[in-house]
Amino acid sequence: MSYLSITDADREAMLAAIGVSSVAELFEQVPAGVRLGRELDLPPPLGEAELVRHLEELASRNVHTGAELSFLGAGIYDHYVPAVADVVLSRGEFLTAYTPYQPEMSQGVLQAIFEYQTVVCELTGMDVSNASGYDGATVAADACFIARHVSDRRKVVLAEALNPQVRQVVKTYAPGFGLEVVEVPHRGGVTDPDELTAAARDAAAVIFQQPNFLGCLEPAPDLAEAAREAGALAIAHVDLMSLGVLEAPGAYGCAIAIGEGQSAGNWPSYGGPHYGFLAAQSEFVRRMPGRIVGETVDVDGRRAYVLTLQTREQHIRREKATSNITTNQTLLALAGLATLSWLGPDGLREVGETCLALAQHARERIPLEPAFEAPSFKEVAFRTPLPAREVVRRARELGVHPGYALGRDYEGMDDVLLVALTELRTVEDVDRLAAVLAEVTA
Amino acid sequence: MSVPRPGEAWREAPLLFERSRPGRRAGRPPQPDLPPADVPESLRRSRPPRLPELSEPELVRHLTTLADRTFGVDTGFYPLGSCTMKHNPRVHERLASLPGFRDLHPHQEDEAAQGALELMWRLQEMLAEIAGLPAVTLQPAAGSQGELTGLMLMRAYFADRGEERDTIVTADTAHGTNPASVAMSGYKLEKVETDARGNLDLADLRGKVNERTAGLMLTNPSTLGLFDEGIEEVARIFHDAGALLYYDGANLNAVVGISRPGDMGFDIVHYNLHKTFSQPHGGGGPGGGPVAVRDTIEPFLPAPLVVRDGDAYRLDSNRPKSIGRVRGFAGPFGVFVRAYAFIRAYGPGLREMSEAAVLNANYVLAQLRDVYELPYDRHCMHEFVLSARELKREHGITALDVAKRLMDYGVHPPTIYFPLVVPEALMIEPTETEPKERLDEFVDAMRRIAGEAEEHPELLHEAPHGRPVRRLDEVRAVKQPVLRYLFDGDPALVEAE
Numbered sequence: 001m002s003y004l005s006i007t008d009a010d011r012e013a014m015l016a017a018i019g020v021s022s023v024a025e026l027f028e029q030v031p032a033g034v035r036l037g038r039e040l041d042l043p044p045p046l047g048e049a050e051l052v053r054h055l056e057e058l059a060s061r062n063v064h065t066g067a068e069l070s071f072l073g074a075g076i077y078d079h080y081v082p083a084v085a086d087v088v089l090s091r092g093e094f095l096t097a098y099t100p101y102q103p104e105m106s107q108g109v110l111q112a113i114f115e116y117q118t119v120v121c122e123l124t125g126m127d128v129s130n131a132s133g134y135d136g137a138t139v140a141a142d143a144c145f146i147a148r149h150v151s152d153r154r155k156v157v158l159a160e161a162l163n164p165q166v167r168q169v170v171k172t173y174a175p176g177f178g179l180e181v182v183e184v185p186h187r188g189g190v191t192d193p194d195e196l197t198a199a200a201r202d203a204a205a206v207i208f209q210q211p212n213f214l215g216c217l218e219p220a221p222d223l224a225e226a227a228r229e230a231g232a233l234a235i236a237h238v239d240l241m242s243l244g245v246l247e248a249p250g251a252y253g254c255a256i257a258i259g260e261g262q263s264a265g266n267w268p269s270y271g272g273p274h275y276g277f278l279a280a281q282s283e284f285v286r287r288m289p290g291r292i293v294g295e296t297v298d299v300d301g302r303r304a305y306v307l308t309l310q311t312r313e314q315h316i317r318r319e320k321a322t323s324n325i326t327t328n329q330t331l332l333a334l335a336g337l338a339t340l341s342w343l344g345p346d347g348l349r350e351v352g353e354t355c356l357a358l359a360q361h362a363r364e365r366i367p368l369e370p371a372f373e374a375p376s377f378k379e380v381a382f383r384t385p386l387p388a389r390e391v392v393r394r395a396r397e398l399g400v401h402p403g404y405a406l407g408r409d410y411e412g413m414d415d416v417l418l419v420a421l422t423e424l425r426t427v428e429d430v431d432r433l434a435a436v437l438a439e440v441t442a
Numbered sequence: 443m444s445v446p447r448p449g450e451a452w453r454e455a456p457l458l459f460e461r462s463r464p465g466r467r468a469g470r471p472p473q474p475d476l477p478p479a480d481v482p483e484s485l486r487r488s489r490p491p492r493l494p495e496l497s498e499p500e501l502v503r504h505l506t507t508l509a510d511r512t513f514g515v516d517t518g519f520y521p522l523g524s525c526t527m528k529h530n531p532r533v534h535e536r537l538a539s540l541p542g543f544r545d546l547h548p549h550q551e552d553e554a555a556q557g558a559l560e561l562m563w564r565l566q567e568m569l570a571e572i573a574g575l576p577a578v579t580l581q582p583a584a585g586s587q588g589e590l591t592g593l594m595l596m597r598a599y600f601a602d603r604g605e606e607r608d609t610i611v612t613a614d615t616a617h618g619t620n621p622a623s624v625a626m627s628g629y630k631l632e633k634v635e636t637d638a639r640g641n642l643d644l645a646d647l648r649g650k651v652n653e654r655t656a657g658l659m660l661t662n663p664s665t666l667g668l669f670d671e672g673i674e675e676v677a678r679i680f681h682d683a684g685a686l687l688y689y690d691g692a693n694l695n696a697v698v699g700i701s702r703p704g705d706m707g708f709d710i711v712h713y714n715l716h717k718t719f720s721q722p723h724g725g726g727g728p729g730g731g732p733v734a735v736r737d738t739i740e741p742f743l744p745a746p747l748v749v750r751d752g753d754a755y756r757l758d759s760n761r762p763k764s765i766g767r768v769r770g771f772a773g774p775f776g777v778f779v780r781a782y783a784f785i786r787a788y789g790p791g792l793r794e795m796s797e798a799a800v801l802n803a804n805y806v807l808a809q810l811r812d813v814y815e816l817p818y819d820r821h822c823m824h825e826f827v828l829s830a831r832e833l834k835r836e837h838g839i840t841a842l843d844v845a846k847r848l849m850d851y852g853v854h855p856p857t858i859y860f861p862l863v864v865p866e867a868l869m870i871e872p873t874e875t876e877p878k879e880r881l882d883e884f885v886d887a888m889r890r891i892a893g894e895a896e897e898h899p900e901l902l903h904e905a906p907h908g909r910p911v912r913r914l915d916e917v918r919a920v921k922q923p924v925l926r927y928l929f930d931g932d933p934a935l936v937e938a939e
Contacts, residue, residue, distance in 0.1 A: 002795065003875050014801055014878065023801050029668065034674060040571055051533060062554065075770070076548055093509040093512040094725050096527075106511075134584065169769065217481065268544075308923060314621075319624060321625070342468045350471045353473070375480065404549055
């Protein structure tokens, strides 16, 4: 199968117009020594029906969140994705447009990004948001790059209770930025503000997560204050779906708010594509990475939208740019916009209250000791009497994926299971999990 | 072609926040009968977020209105140079939405994700064959992140060998991402000039490569749409100096199955799955930027990689020399589904894809070269660069005016003012999926516009005439930035000095 449109007759006419006798002549500029000179060794072509059959077979060998009762979270969550998100994802105009460099051709997508920026600012309590970053991990590296340029300090501090993948990405990027990375351990599942202040004395920025990776609610206002006291920027890594009930980072003095947008409007999709969001207070606007849409007027005075402050960006500023980012995650961010608009302020608050209530209910019903005392938003860590990975294995045999084994990332936590509860889990689901965990740990 | 004259209604689109009415709503999440949770008041939200309040019909109409005011490849011809705006097969959307892919949690145990892992492993293998290099990481999220990954790989490779090298060479025709990636990765930048035929200037190059050089970043064919005829000598110069060559895959669409970057002498390659392999561009993203390398660089690839043990597949994170992780999980899986399906549809016929892309570009070029200036007079590859310099000199018409007027003919403009080495540049990439009639219409529009430049220059200065808005005050957008909707009483953005 191919998606080409040129017929043999077209080809003859086109070659004649060009003034060559064959397509091969057009490739004469490719030196003979670097030509492949054989067919690519790839499987034979498939028609559409065969292609669908082949990929359906591959998909059938995956156990997805609808095929077992799943309590997996740890950074990616199966919150409900409303059907209106499909309006964004399936409209060819959104799906197949490029970055809106030509505003007259792109007012719709530009306005949608402007609305997305507004929603992110509103939820995080920030003044300015970009049009999206790759994911919740790379936006943390972007935030470090901002901090690096607004400070003489050459260190960033990460709370150990920050998502391990986020920390790994920051550590990968940091040497290129000339930044040293220091981690502050958690104490009983949460970060200690005094320890954070001590570590941040000569740091450009501190990144902590609310709710954190261990499922605990951090004393976030105290952590932001601890960072500021040490003269470091406070950067909060937050979950958009929590911000109907939890305080906005801007309200407790954070300079920058970042996070993984997947929970709001994207499917798990085995890790992507999703969107990362990055929002900041106004003083950082000229250091922001990535696309930003602004409002202006056309020559008739009609309201219009355009990519703006582009002198920050690589295509104008080249080696002096605030980032190399070009392609971002616009389509996924707009699915997020549709989802958050569908929920509205009441719906988002209700999702949050449901998560909180289910987490509290799980604490009471699950016949295991909670690993930490701090309150939860939608994840609770439990101590298991046998290795958590073994609990996962046994529970899956009974049709329940009970959660994430924290020993994958944290030393000394081989017996800790992180259970995630989105609003899609029911009281009966929690009861079934409790029964299964009782059985496999007996 | 006729110029569209839409009604005034098309020109008005209230914001979501203006459509909002207090108390209106769409979604109603489940609310189980459970006691409210006990959360410290200090952590609770003090002021509700001002999200829009809309019923579902109004929300759907809003999104549809915005889609109507957006132009995609599905709408019409989109010859945006270096962006490869080809048709995106619809079956890909169906495939990426199969529950076994879409609803698969990335922390799922490897044994319960065998289909996904096999797809990724096979994609790695196929991309390796296409690049002519043995090892592939799928993790980078986009081309620019692939570049950064490539530069980190160079750093790790030289550090492992105990060599100190601090400079990366780029072409003066390079995409802006190349120098930006060099700066982000902590390297120094050296630029090399283009010669009169559009190749890298070998004399200039020889003087700039030495024992401090870590490597070259090059797009081939270049952003001029020309294959570098001296590529073998370029590779020799860098390899003789102990340096590496990085291939920016932005223009790979020209040479799939014809010439492989690995065979050209490149050591590290990134692919743009959203260009060559038809992941839809989504109004700016998502993309996918896998990286292929020679076996000497394989130990440094980001973790995890997908490996095969007998008949089973797994994620391998035990890679002691790895540069680390550049993105969450193993990469943008949904993009892999589409790229995999695209390659399986064509098979070895990918070569015909590139041949058609090159044929289409040369066909358009042959019919425009007498009315627009062609700075490098050669057959092109998949794209070409014209200059509106003569139109500007003779009629005061710029590349921007030509671009804006094209909109009135129902065509998305080409890339303009890039590459920087060509004044008043118009960079045109038709792609392989366009039929001859669309190309003929475009040629006709471009020729008519050249005529209008002489006879009715005001038509061009004032274009576009048939879009929802006319030309924008972009200076105002910068000087008085409005970057979010301002609710009643919200202050304008004030920047600290």
